[in-house]
Amino acid sequence: xxxxxxxxxxxxxxxxxxxxxxxxxxxxxxxxxxxxxxxxxxxxxxxxxxxxxxxxxxxxxxxxxxxxxxxxxxxxxxxxxxxxxxxxxxxxxxxxxxxxxxxxxxxxxxxxxxxxxxxxxxxxxxxxxxxxxxxxxxxxxxxxxxxxxxxxxxxxxxxxxxxxxxxxxxxxxxxxxxxxxxxxxxxxxxxxxxxxxxxxxxxxxxxxxxxxxxxxxxxxxxxxxxxxxxxxxxxxxxxxxxxxxxxxxxxxxxxxxxxxxxxxxxxxxxxxxxx
Numbered sequence: 001x002x003x004x005x006x007x008x009x010x011x012x013x014x015x016x017x018x019x020x021x022x023x024x025x026x027x028x029x030x031x032x033x034x035x036x037x038x039x040x041x042x043x044x045x046x047x048x049x050x051x052x053x054x055x056x057x058x059x060x061x062x063x064x065x066x067x068x069x070x071x072x073x074x075x076x077x078x079x080x081x082x083x084x085x086x087x088x089x090x091x092x093x094x095x096x097x098x099x100x101x102x103x104x105x106x107x108x109x110x111x112x113x114x115x116x117x118x119x120x121x122x123x124x125x126x127x128x129x130x131x132x133x134x135x136x137x138x139x140x141x142x143x144x145x146x147x148x149x150x151x152x153x154x155x156x157x158x159x160x161x162x163x164x165x166x167x168x169x170x171x172x173x174x175x176x177x178x179x180x181x182x183x184x185x186x187x188x189x190x191x192x193x194x195x196x197x198x199x200x201x202x203x204x205x206x207x208x209x210x211x212x213x214x215x216x217x218x219x220x221x222x223x224x225x226x227x228x229x230x231x232x233x234x235x236x237x238x239x240x241x242x243x244x245x246x247x248x249x250x251x252x253x254x255x256x257x258x259x260x261x262x263x264x265x266x267x268x269x270x271x272x273x274x275x
Contacts, residue, residue, distance in 0.1 A: 063090050162207045202236075
């Protein structure tokens with residue numbers, strides 16, 4: 001068993017190392033070394049300013065092309081270049097760029113190349129591929145299935161609402177927000193219960209839920225809509241109220257005790273079937 005002196009010395013060394021790292025970041029503002037250590041990038045994309053600028057350029061170009069297609073009502077010289085696909089592509093690129101931009105602007109210590117959320121798990125990319133495949137196959141073989149503009153208009157509103165909700169939650173939480181569930185309370189970690197958090201206990205989750213389902217309304221994809229619904233319900237249910245030692249609720253209770261219990265009883269998630 002380590003002596004108290006050794007434990008105190010180890011904590012002191014770790015604290016001094018964090019101070020040195022923060023001082024280095026102030027001197028070299030383009031460096032991205034997120035805290036805590038558990039938030040380190042996956043390594044699939046280099047965590048460098050060059051990679052960030054390249055990804056931002058590609059997402060911006062994709063957003064511009066998608067927005068132009070949407071605003072022009074589609075390019076009928078290309079059967080697949082519809083306003084629906086244009087909006088889907090634009091909203092997808094705006095979402096990923098926005099994740100990085102909000103983190104960089106309001107949560108500087110946690111920003112890295114992974115803040116774009118492009119390395120978001122295999123199922124996320126499979127779901128997007130399924131959505132585009134369903135839309136294009138339906139459009140090619142049965143274009144009449146995509147001829148309900150009011151459904152797409154509703155989807156646009158839901159996507160914009162979801163994006164606003166998620167970005168507002170991340171901005172309001174600021175340094176208290178993390179893309180990964182935190183199981184260790186950091187200095188300055190506070191329970192946020194005002195602003196958008198008065199309406200929803202997990203507004204960033206709710207925002208992504210509505211954003212994702214809204215994209216499928218825009219594409220008028222009945223199959224993908226229900227697949228997205230099932231996957232999102234499973235993911236958020238397990239993340240919020242699944243195995244006790246793995247959930248955000250468990251972590252928040254351990255951080256804030258009775259204050260979080262009272263808040264949880266007072267404010268719901270605003271995700272259907274997840275109180």
